[in-house]
Amino acid sequence: MSDEYPVPDMADVQLVTVLRAVADPVRLQIVRVLADGEPHAKGADEWGFELQKSALSYHFKTLREAGITRTIVTGRTHAIQLRRTELEGRFPGLVDVLLQA
Amino acid sequence: MSDEYPVPDMADVQLVTVLRAVADPVRLQIVRVLADGEPHAKGADEWGFELQKSALSYHFKTLREAGITRTIVTGRTHAIQLRRTELEGRFPGLVDVLLQA
Numbered sequence: 540m541s542d543e544y545p546v547p548d549m550a551d552v553q554l555v556t557v558l559r560a561v562a563d564p565v566r567l568q569i570v571r572v573l574a575d576g577e578p579h580a581k582g583a584d585e586w587g588f589e590l591q592k593s594a595l596s597y598h599f600k601t602l603r604e605a606g607i608t609r610t611i612v613t614g615r616t617h618a619i620q621l622r623r624t625e626l627e628g629r630f631p632g633l634v635d636v637l638l639q640a
Numbered sequence: 641m642s643d644e645y646p647v648p649d650m651a652d653v654q655l656v657t658v659l660r661a662v663a664d665p666v667r668l669q670i671v672r673v674l675a676d677g678e679p680h681a682k683g684a685d686e687w688g689f690e691l692q693k694s695a696l697s698y699h700f701k702t703l704r705e706a707g708i709t710r711t712i713v714t715g716r717t718h719a720i721q722l723r724r725t726e727l728e729g730r731f732p733g734l735v736d737v738l739l740q741a
Binding site for chain 1: 734
C-alpha cells in the first residue's frame with residue numbers, strides 16, 4: 540500500500556460497492572486472474588484483454604477503490620493483488636462465488 | 641410464470657448479469673426481503689422504500705430479467721418470488737453472500 544494508491548478499510552467496505560465493482564466482465568476476469576492471491580504486474584500480458592492501457596488502469600482503480608485489491612509499488616514495478624483474506628473475513632463466500640464460471 | 645413475465649432459463653444466466661442486477665441498494669434490499677423464498681405481493685408495504693410505484697416496478701423487472709426472481713400472477717394479485725433453489729444450483733453460495741449485512 541502507498542499514499543499514491545490508498546485503499547479503504549475493509550470494515551468500511553459495503554457489499555453493494557463490491558458488487559458494483561465486480562459487475563463487469565473485464566473486472567470479474569481480473570479478479571479471477573488475481574484469485575491465486577499473488578501480486579500480478581499491471582503491465583503483464585496475462586490479463587488477456589484487448590484494452591488500452593488507460594482502460595485497464597481505470598478497471599484496476601475501480602477495483603482498488605471498492606476495497607477488492609491493493610496496489611504494490613516496488614521501484615518502477617506496479618503490481619495488483621487481491622485482498623483475499625480480508626475480503627473473505629468481511630464477506631465469507633464472496634470470492635468463491637466470483638470464481639465460478 | 642406467465643408469458644407476460646418471462647424469465648430466462650437459469651442455465652443461460654451469466655454471473656455478471658446477476659451481479660449487475662444486485663449491485664444496487666434497492667434491489668439488494670428486495671432480494672433480502674425475498675430471501676424467505678415465499679411470494680411477496682408487489683404492492684405490499686413491506687418493501688420499505690419511499691419509491692414511486694413505477695420505480696419499484698423497474699427494479700422488479702430488472703431482477704426478473706436477470707434471472708433472480710419470478711412473477712406469480714394470481715387473479716389481480718402480482719407477487720414476486722426469489723428463484724432461490726435454481727440460483728443456488730447455478731451459483732452455489734451466492735444467495736448467502738447477498739444476505740450478509
